[in-house]
Amino acid sequence: MTTYKDLKGAHVELTFGENRFGMEARHVLVVVKHEGKWLLTRHSIRGIEFPGGKAEVGESVIDAAIRETIEETGVTITNLVRFAEYVVNGEEPFCKAVFTGTVTHIDEQPTLHETEGALWLTNEQLLGCTTLSFHMKDAGMQKIREWVNANGS
Template identity: 75%
Template sequence: MLTFNDINGGRVELTFGDNYLGMEARHVLVVLKYNGKWLLTRHRVRGIEFPGGKAEEGESIGQAAIRETIEETGVTITDLVKVAEYVVYSDSTFCKAVFTGKVTEVDEQPTLHETEGALWLTSEELNQCTNLSFHMKGTGMEAIREWVEEHEA
């Protein structure tokens, strides 16, 4: 388990593999590469980030990961693999499941929710990006990206 403070000073516990954190994940994050580029989106308020969000009533976290990716980027994914889970301790503590998967379709003109669609960046471009969401900064995101790169198909 990796424990660190996020950019807002909150304690975060990150574990790869099975959930050892004792809290059900109801939030999702999708971190994947396709043709050598990371799939990101530009949130209108927060900036550039990986797609993600919250599971809706009656929806599994896997279903939420697929839906959020389509809604925010127009990209359809399958073959989900749970990478990690992390708990952010704050006034409203929550657990987020991190997934990767395979891209099966890219809609070039999707109907979008809260974002400006898919943004494909190389690792170098992502590392040099100056408009990253606060969610994208810090020790945990670096560890998650490393895991995804090491396990790329």
């Protein structure tokens, strides 16, 4: 398990596995690499980040990961693998499930929600990006990217 403080000062615990915190994950993060590039999106307030969000009432986290990726990027993913989760112990603690998957369709003119659509960056472009959202800069995100580089689809 990796523990660290995020850039907002919250204590975060990251583990590679599933259901290890005794807290149900109702948030999702989708970390996908396709043809050598990371799938990201530009959130209008936070900046550049991986797609993700909250599961709706009655929705599984797998379905939420698929929906959020389509809504934020126009990209459809399949063969999802839940490979990590982390708990953010802030004012309202929450658990986030982390998925990777396979890109099966890219909508070039999607209807988007809260973002400016898909942004595809190489490792070098991602590391040099100056407009990343705050959580993209923490120690856990580096470990998540390393896992996808080594094990992802």
